[in-house]
Amino acid sequence: MVDSFAQYYHQRTKYDPDTIASKSQGLDWSTQPLSYKEYKIGTVYDLKPYLQSTKQDNESYWWQRLSLFLLCSYGLTARIKTMGEPMYLRSAPSAGGLYPAEIYLVSKGTSFLPAGLYNYQVKDHTLIHFWANDVWQHVQGACFGHPALMVADLAAITTAVFYRSAWRYQDRAYRRIFLDTGHLLGNIELAGAMNGFRPYFVGGFIDRQIDELLYLNPEQEGTICVIPLVDIDAHPDATIAAFPTALPSRINLEYADLPDGQLLKNCHQMTEITQFRQLPANTSDIDPVKLDDKYNFPFCLKISTQTNPIDWQDNIPLARLENTMLKRRSTRAYTGAELTIDELKQILDFTYHPRHYAEQNLDPSPDYFDLSLIETFIAVSGVQGLDEGCYYYAPKAQELRQIRFKNFRQELHYLCLGQELGRDAGAAIFHTADLNMAVQKYGDRAYRYLHLDAGHLGQRINLAAIGLEVGVSGIAGFFDDRVNEVLGIPEDEAVLYITTLGRPA
Known part of the structure; x- marks a missing residue:
């Protein structure tokens, strides 16, 4: 039996007591990456004043909900002094405090938030509007027309900068990047409920289309999840048709035996969705994911x-x-x-x-x-x-x-x-x-x-x-x-x- 590339990657990145010492590398602190992006050009929306706002008009209330949503999802919660750049701790945990994830927002265009692309600048709790064109239809196309994007006016997109984790964890970092993003998704789900947004996780999308939309360098970073945010206050009676959260990619059975250092990048490429794929015949009949009990051991306590x-x-x-x-x-x-x-x-x-x-x-x-x-x-x-x-x-x-x-x-x-x-x-x-x-x-x-x-x-x-x-x-x-x-x-x-x-x- 030939393993798929995912199985090959998993086997190659296992820790084993007989080999871990030979694969360990000392950290080069001079090359430690920053844990945040800085966009120098764009319109800045300061979210900090809304954390303490007592205004009750619709606009101030909307901004307050968005500000708290981002703070609770991935916001800066502490600064720790170091010999160099301070360590910025966030509301979501990350292996080694490396924080590979970035959050982008895409606006369809509302009276509060003009259409275009935004990056959440975690260091100073702001949004920067770095692309002002309407790109909503491009997101819909890349996400196979997910029905939540028909109702939502706003979507979050989580990406990952691979080197932030790979600097310390080498090829095994790909595992940690997705665990860390899973932590973030857990926060997004709860922060949404607390602030009147219903997040819909979209795991099946055409990777390169979203990467290009956000101007990501596919050699260094990639899109992880697209998350339409349905504003419950604005759409209290919205009905979102059932749609699969996860869609399949290829099963790659033919691949080269790679040297250490190339596994992470190749794993991301091998797990991409590169074209429109056949959806289940009746997406409206999809059952929600349910917990099940796989093991029922006989005679156990x-x-x-x-x-x-x-x-x-x-x-x-x-x-x-x-x-x-x-x-x-x-x-x-x-x-x-x-x-x-x-x-x-x-x-x-x-x-x-x-x-x-x-x-x-x-x-x-x-x-x-x-x-x-x-x-x-x-x-x-x-x-x-x-x-x-x-x-x-x-x-x-x-x-x-x-x-x-x-x-x-x-x-x-x-x-x-x-x-x-x-x-x-x-x-x-x-x-x-x-x-x-x-x-x-x-x-x-x-x-x-x-x-x-x-x-x-x-x-x-x-x-x-x-x-x-x-x-x-x-x-x-x-x-x-x-x-x-x-x-x-x-x-x-x-x-x-x-x-x-x-x-x-």
């Missing part, structure tokens, strides 16, 4: 995870969630003390059951690309009320199913490349996927969708944990194959992401 939802209200609706998004930080060390089973249950509830939060005005069925491909395993080392061991999480049944009895603290320390976060966590959540099955469904582009969804789930875990004052940190560097061996995860499940939970030190 089963624990219900049903619980009361987290209360995100704080006098002002969703004020607690907004504060959590803006104060979120990745935990750097855990004490090793135990978590409670109720904390773990509530974190799982917020992550996998958004319908339980409809009464708090959050979207009960937010967009993902295909959650049916993602599986969840949890290694429990210190949770009161739970035996130590590895569990499969069955979201549809809302239960944990124990598959291995063991304390994994030392193994997790080793599997996570010697990071003490793995050793001292009370629980570690693993997102996995059957890569072969995913490629058969979506072509090599499946690799993007899997990591975007894993990052999105990871961000909901992040926010739930921080809201409960539980420490949390994502880990994208691990010994891939050893994870399956040690925890008893089926070998056909590719490990995508690890999120650790523990008592912050």
